[in-house]
Amino acid sequence: MQINGIHHVTAISGPARRNLDFYGRVLGLRLVKKTVNFDDPGTYHLYYGDVAGAPGTILTFFPWEHAAPGRLGVGETQETVFRVPEGAIGYWAHRFIEHAVPHDVPVKRFGESVLAFRDPDGMRLALVGLPGIEREAAWDGGDVPAENAIRGFHSVSLLLEDAAPTAAILGDVLGFKEIGREDTLIRYRAEGAALRIAGLGTIVDLRVAGGFLPARQGAGSVHHVAFRAADDAAQEDMVRRLAENHGIRATEQRDRNYFRSVYFREPGRVLFEIATDAPGFAVDEPAATLGQALKLPAGLEAQRARIEALLPELG
Structure with a gap:
């Protein structure tokens, strides 16, 4: 059975230690995998998520120590949005003040309370307060109490010159359907999510902004958004529809x-990935100790000593 939605979001950051401090300590996410960029093994690839690293909760980073700042523009993910219990928005506003996190006043968007903020690299993020999700399991191994903890992704918003071509891919290939419009936003929800409106990563918002400069990738930029495929067969079917229909x-x-991945540029120039749910993050270390040891793919294991010498200490 196909399960549609966001699998993970991957972004670019500055120093790895600062990134870990913000996402692990300030936001209270679990570091579920500490590995390297397979294409550039001299830098980390850090994965944050829930207690199990479930699809729909994973935010990953390529942290480059001296990465130049990115520039937001068309053809890029504008905002990455997490879910929190409805009553936790006040807690997070106070926490952001305590930790000097740049943030906006809460606003209503599609009837939901939204608290927008930025990470140390200027990446645009937000929290959405949702009723009923306080009953979901939450990671409580950090500084954030479980009752206020982040519970995976709510959505991403994409900044585009024209929404229609991207919407066609969302609908035909990735399993989303338009459910509403508000100001310059067009909201899409993963099909099959009608009875789980607050489900993990089931929302994509398209923001039309004609005439803006194109995005320039750098620290604070989202590199790509990955969408879920239940298995290889589902992924193959999505790839086939992408080629045949678009x-x-x-x-x-x-x-x-x-996970196993394929990549493509959708018509609005945002880099998309389709990632399988399997095998998951416990494939090479016990679930209880996820993220503690540096994990390398088999092809890089012989270079472990050299790679470890290149990587900065995380503390």
């Missing part, structure tokens, strides 16, 4: 150890 060819499948 004339877009994805890359060959790449094994990322914890």
